[in-house]
Amino acid sequence: MRAATTLAAKLELAGPEQLVSYLPRRHEDRRQGWHPSMGLPEGPVNFQGVVTRSKLNRWRGRKCSVEIDLEVISKGLETGDRVRILFYHLPFMARAFPEGKRVAVYGRLEEKSGILRTIHPETETIEEGKEENIHLDRVVPVYPLIAGLNQRRVRSTLYHYLRNCWPQVEEAFPACEGMPSREESWRIYHFPSSLPEVEVARRRLAWEELVASRFGVLVRRAAREAIRVERPEKVRDLIGPWLANLPFSMTADQKTACGEIDADLRLGRPMHRLLQGDVGSGKTLVAAHALLRALEHGSHVALMAPTTLLVEQHAAALRKLLPPRMLEIVTWTSDSKPGPVGLFPRITIGTHALFAAKARLARLSLCVIDEQQRFGVKQRAAFLAKGERPDLLVLTATPIPRTYDLLMNGDLDKSYLREMPPGRGExxxxxxxxxxxxxxxxxxxxxxxxxxxxxxxxxxxxxxxxxxxxxxxxxxxxxxxxxxxxxxxxxxxxxxxxxxxxxxxxxxxxxxxxxxxxxxxxxxxxxxxxxxxxxxxxxxxxxxxxxxxxxxxxxxxxxxxxxxxxxxxxxxxxxxxxx
Incomplete structure (x- = not known):
């Protein structure tokens, strides 16, 4: 009990009863026995043997090695084949493996000078009358670790504590037909009997996680759609002159995306839209359209990018694309900070400095985030908090799994740029x-x-x-x-x-x-x-x-x-x- 309490404190859990929710990240089947007649395997193997020799070799200083020779056992019988275990700079291992001791070994084998050997494998003593091993000869759970913990300590502590003090587990959702309950799934994860059984439990826990995620997204979306914003009247025309002077035509996908953004900016709720397109598909042009459309009704918009290089590139590109003498484009990084918003409508382009605590973005009506996958959820929320219920447009060429989750479950509306602009080389x-x-x-x-x-x-x-x-x-x-x-x-x-x-x-x-x-x-x-x-x-x-x-x-x-x-x-x- 003391070991479980110490482990729970180390993992920053409220108490040892919460250790039941500390699940393995994967499982390894260590039941399959190996013997030399099978040849040299590619991955780690599990075998048993009897110690025939244990030798400590000392070098200069405190360096040393321990050689332990095992006679391999197969089907309970000694085979006469030998494997050498090597431990470096652990002299106490010579005493831990006396002659005649029977041990189970799990590690990678290699052949050197005609000798099969394994370096720093996992080992476990086989005792007569012992019903079950913890680290070997079973389907072994592999737990996530933090600094100061090792796998054997965590596995052993959880094994003994949960065997003797299994806590009560609350079910988060009603039972799902054909699947185990949460408690049964957790028990299988900690004490698996086979990998197929683990897969069934994993699917049950994945289903629970998916339902929870879906429910959370629906709640957030309902809360977002309940927010009402008053759209100010149009005070200037920027899109018309800009399109008239644009030296090239938009692709069909770009026109569709711009139309979807325009429709969002007419709604009585904030826009939350993802624009996905391959590298070079013209996302910056669509973002420029969104920035100008928002400035027709407001005075300040912002675009955030992950690096200063990208900020400078966006500033240069937008200065070429957008109409001169009609708006102000400024950059905000850790090295440079613009002055207050003046008479001209402003586009602020910046790095993470935009959501710093001291940053003030007055009258912010639209937030655009480029390379969306480079920013966390809290960083995005901090950026949005700089305005009063501003619209949000995020851009990405390589969505991460979290982004796909938001897309599939409805927290983000989406626009796609599948068509590449003319003039792109292969x-x-x-x-x-x-x-x-x-x-x-x-x-x-x-x-x-x-x-x-x-x-x-x-x-x-x-x-x-x-x-x-x-x-x-x-x-x-x-x-x-x-x-x-x-x-x-x-x-x-x-x-x-x-x-x-x-x-x-x-x-x-x-x-x-x-x-x-x-x-x-x-x-x-x-x-x-x-x-x-x-x-x-x-x-x-x-x-x-x-x-x-x-x-x-x-x-x-x-x-x-x-x-x-x-x-x-x-x-x-x-x-x-x-x-």
Missing amino acids: VKTYVREAEAEEKIWAHLQDRIQVGDRAYVVVPRLGEEVQDPADEASVKRTYDFLVTRFGSRRVALLHGKMKEQEKLRILDGFRKGEISILAATTVVEVGVDVPEANFMVIDHADRLGLSQLHQLRGRIGRGGKSGKCILIQRAGGQEARERL
């Missing part, structure tokens, strides 16, 4: 192994000689890398590119640079003074250089699909076709299929 993507690196750099040199501009993206800055030859390091890549192409044609860009330095480098890249930009994923958003049509992403196996998609969207923006090369250095066949 981007072809190729996956290459590290052995093709020399050919890739030779091809890059050919592209630079004909006037192209290129990105070389590496996931890590590389300051903490101890062996740069084996690890991803944009600084190492930059040094290599300088050696090969010259310092005047190559520049380095990463997130730790000062904002003014970033903007200076990007300006040089846009003007053609820089041909190759070696960068981290800081260029994922906020970089629009139409002349850049070639990209190399090194260590692409370390990046998620959303990041790769956003990065690839930086090229092919000027009408020419682009080429993106993904260099895979690890991850095997699974990573290659994903790429």
Whole structure:
């Protein structure tokens, strides 16, 4: 009981009875026995054995290793085959495994010098008369951990406490036909007998979570639709002159999205709309339409973006798109803060500084959030709180699961941009192994000689890398590119640079003074250089699909076709299929 109370306090739970709701994040079937005749397996295995030798090897200083030889047992009989267990710098392990002791082992096997061995496996003593093991020889729950806890301690504490003191569990919803109750599902999760049984319990808990989420969304939507706002009269005409002077026509999807936004802004409740479109599909143009439409009836709107680079890009793009001398466009970041709203209608474009406690956005009527997936729920709420029931438009090219949940359950209305504007080039993507690196750099040199501009993206800055030859390091890549192409044609860009330095480098890249930009994923958003049509992403196996998609969207923006090369250095066949 004391161990359970201590664990509950460590997990910041109200008491040990709440440990029943601390569910495993996954389960492992450790019942399948292994013996050497099965060969060397790919994943971890479970087997039993008898200790035949235990040896402590000491090195200089306090370094040491413990070698434990086991004779493998299969079907209760000793097979004569041996496996060696290795523990490094844990000298007490030599005493924990005396000769003749029978143990169960779970770990990954490897062969070295003709000896099968496993390093730092999980082990458990097999005692005569003991009914059930906790960590091995069963379907084992694997719990989430925090600092200061280890898996064996958490699993053992929960096992003994819940076996002897199972608390009363309240059902959140009525029973669902064909599914276990919440209490039965939790019991299965803590004490599973098979993986199919766990799957049934998981589906029951997932159903409960989905119903709760759906109910919460419906309550929020009902509360939002109950809010009434008074739409002020139109005081100026901005959309008409803007459309008349627009140098190109909107796509059909853009016109549809603008019409849906106009309809929302005529309703007596605040707009909550998501605009989803691929990279380069013209979301900024639709956002500009929404900003102007709101300013026809008000005096202040705001657009929030996750990075200063993207803020500056939006400001430059909107100054080109929107009518001059009719409104004011200002930026608000951690380094710059505009003055109070004046006589002209204002568009404020800013970073997270917009929802800071000291930020004041007077008479705010519309909030636009770009790269919506980069902001949390509380951050979005803090931004909306700067106005009095303002309208909300969020933009994204790569929705995250939370966004899909809001869409499917009705908390956000949606508009889609499926059609790409004319003038976008096709981007072809190729996956290459590290052995093709020399050919890739030779091809890059050919592209630079004909006037192209290129990105070389590496996931890590590389300051903490101890062996740069084996690890991803944009600084190492930059040094290599300088050696090969010259310092005047190559520049380095990463997130730790000062904002003014970033903007200076990007300006040089846009003007053609820089041909190759070696960068981290800081260029994922906020970089629009139409002349850049070639990209190399090194260590692409370390990046998620959303990041790769956003990065690839930086090229092919000027009408020419682009080429993106993904260099895979690890991850095997699974990573290659994903790429």
